[in-house]
Amino acid sequence: xxxxxxxxxxTTESSDVMITLRPNPEGGIVIDLKSDVKALFGDAxxxxxxxxxxxxxxxxxxxxxxxxxxxxxxxRARMQCAICRAAEIEYDWSREDENxx
Amino acid sequence: xENNHLMRTSLYAGGTSPVKMIQAGFYNEDxxxxxxxDSVSAGExxxxxxxxxxxxxxxxxxxxxxxxxxxxxxxxxxxxxxxAAVRAQPDAIRIPKVEYAEEVQRIDEKVxxxxxxxxxxxxxxxxxxxxxxxxxVLNAQQIATSSPRVVAMALGAEDFTASMSAQRTxxxxxxxxxxxxxxxxxxxxxxxxxxxxxxxxxxxxGLQKDLEMTRTLxxxxxxxxxxxxxxxxxxxxxxxxxxxxxxxxxxxALEEAARNHTGVCVLDGGMVDKPMEIRAKTTLAKAVAAGxxxxxxxx
Numbered sequence: 001x002x003x004x005x006x007x008x009x010x011t012t013e014s015s016d017v018m019i020t021l022r023p024n025p026e027g028g029i030v031i032d033l034k035s036d037v038k039a040l041f042g043d044a045x046x047x048x049x050x051x052x053x054x055x056x057x058x059x060x061x062x063x064x065x066x067x068x069x070x071x072x073x074x075x076r077a078r079m080q081c082a083i084c085r086a087a088e089i090e091y092d093w094s095r096e097d098e099n100x101x
Numbered sequence: 102x103e104n105n106h107l108m109r110t111s112l113y114a115g116g117t118s119p120v121k122m123i124q125a126g127f128y129n130e131d132x133x134x135x136x137x138x139d140s141v142s143a144g145e146x147x148x149x150x151x152x153x154x155x156x157x158x159x160x161x162x163x164x165x166x167x168x169x170x171x172x173x174x175x176x177x178x179x180x181x182x183x184x185a186a187v188r189a190q191p192d193a194i195r196i197p198k199v200e201y202a203e204e205v206q207r208i209d210e211k212v213x214x215x216x217x218x219x220x221x222x223x224x225x226x227x228x229x230x231x232x233x234x235x236x237x238v239l240n241a242q243q244i245a246t247s248s249p250r251v252v253a254m255a256l257g258a259e260d261f262t263a264s265m266s267a268q269r270t271x272x273x274x275x276x277x278x279x280x281x282x283x284x285x286x287x288x289x290x291x292x293x294x295x296x297x298x299x300x301x302x303x304x305x306x307g308l309q310k311d312l313e314m315t316r317t318l319x320x321x322x323x324x325x326x327x328x329x330x331x332x333x334x335x336x337x338x339x340x341x342x343x344x345x346x347x348x349x350x351x352x353x354a355l356e357e358a359a360r361n362h363t364g365v366c367v368l369d370g371g372m373v374d375k376p377m378e379i380r381a382k383t384t385l386a387k388a389v390a391a392g393x394x395x396x397x398x399x400x
Contacts, residue, residue: 009148015120073159074119077151084147091151093184096158097219 001057007085010070010078017045017070019078021086022062029053029060035067048072052079055095056087106166106192107131107390108253108293108322109338110331113170115140116149119156126162128328129335134168137182138197146178150185157189168229170195174204180211186226187215193227193252198260200236202247209248224250229295233257234264238279245290255324256283258297269300271307273314280318288319296320302327312337339391340384348381348388349396 003023010018024030031046038045045067052075053061070078084091111132114125117140125133135156141149153169161167169186171194172178186194194212199205205228216223228250232241238261245254258276259269267275276297287294296318299311308330315323316337323334340348354373358366366373388395 009151013118013120015123016118070119071123071160073155074152076159077155078148080155081148081151090181091147093181093188094218096154096188 001083001087001089003058003061003083003086004088005086007082009081009085010074012066012068014068015070015074016068017075017078018066018068019049019075019082020064021082022064023086024060024062027060029058029063031063031065033065033067035065035069037067037069044072045070045075048075049079052076052083056080056083058083058087061086108166108295109391110322110325110334111166111168111255111295112325112328112331113140116153117141117145119152122152122156123160125328126165129331130165130325130328131322131335132166132168133162134170134195134324135191136170137178137186138170138172146172150178150182154185154189157191166193167191168193168195170197170231173197174199174208179208183208183211184215187212187221188219190221191226193229195229195231195255197231197257198233198237199230199244200234201240202243205230205244205247205251209250212250226250227252229253229255231255231257232279232283233260235261235279236264237261238282241283241286242289245286245292251290251292253293253295253321254283254287255295256280256297259300261297271299271301271304271311273311280314280320284319287321293321294319296323298324298326299330300326302329305333308333335391338387339393340388344384345388345393345395348384351377351381352385 003021006022008020010016012018031049033042033045049063108131110130111134112125112130113134113136114122116135116137135153137149137153157167169191171182171186196208212226230244230251232238232254245251256279261279262269262275284294296315299308301307325331325334351373354368355366355378385395
């Protein structure tokens with residue numbers, strides 16, 4: 001899936017994460033992560049981000065992440081929203097069905 | 102999803118704020134309502150939908166009855182709200198501003214179609230219908246029986262009074278008829294009756310007076326507008342030790358009268374009649390539901 005424009009989701013409030021996605025003309029996934037808990041949870045946060053990008057088959061993206069202690073479900077939700085906004089698509093909720101995967 | 106869950110208190114958590122959604126799981130409310138409607142601005146509806154879906158699906162608070170309030174029946178957001186909400190599998194979907202039984206039936210059809218498509222249990226997700234206008238009140242009885250999914254109705258007093266061109270006051274006489282109409286519709290349908298919020302979070306005395314009305318009329322629960330109201334509302338729906346003891350004495354007197362084959366049962370000089378028996382049983386049922394051991398054992 002191609003990202004068509006820069007898009008953002010989330011906030012910098014406590015327990016949230018602000019994700020900014022941009023198309024990457026040079027190709028590939030580049031993640032810039034800022035988090036107070038990067039040393040402890042940086043790998044887990046990046047893993048979730050790459051998983052969601054993979055779910056949408058996004059292969060080229062610049063991902064700017066400002067984490068304020070978000071739990072995994074928040075990161076996942078913000079990523080899904082940012083991708084839909086950047087790709088200018090409506091989410092197909094049947095992707096969540098066990099039979100649909 | 103759980104059945105026979107306590108429904109004394111329900112608290113809204115706006116679908117835009119992760120921290121508020123997480124915190125809401127740690128208060129004492131029986132029912133937690135993740136909101137996609139009024140607390141979410143038009144530009145953040147998509148974000149809230151993703152956040153609420155993932156919260157309910159992957160971070161569901163233990164021991165709580167979980168609801169998702171979707172956007173209005175005629176809003177452009179409703180269909181996608183239902184697609185997400187049904188798949189998240191809350192206990193119930195809270196439908197705002199219901200006015201006609203047909204509206205509930207159309208949503209039931211949509212929910213059923215999603216359940217079939219997603220391979221989910223049919224009829225698993227229940228409905229709470231918010232009654233927030235004079236039309237909703239007038240049609241409450243039909244709405245209450247419009248679908249087997251409807252397990253509760255709740256009065257939305259602010260919108261109701263606006264629809265009536267009435268003033269919203271703390272004594273609440275302007276909603277007295279609406280409260281009773283909704284209660285009777287709920288009783289006739291055998292579903293839970295949920296009272297309106299008391300809006301002033303800085304008036305605990307006013308809340309207590311309002312709760313006296315809530316309890317006297319016979320509601321099963323009440324929506325809280327702020328976490329600080331939860332304990333008072335829970336207490337309102339939990340019988341006191343004195344009330345429990347009185348209920349036990351009524352039932353003991355009836356049992357003794359039955360054993361002795363006396364036609365009339367008398368307690369403290371007064372006759373024990375059928376309504377007293379029903380009230381006593383209701384009191385003990387509420388106590389047991391609230392986790393109180395009655396007479397040393399669960400009744």
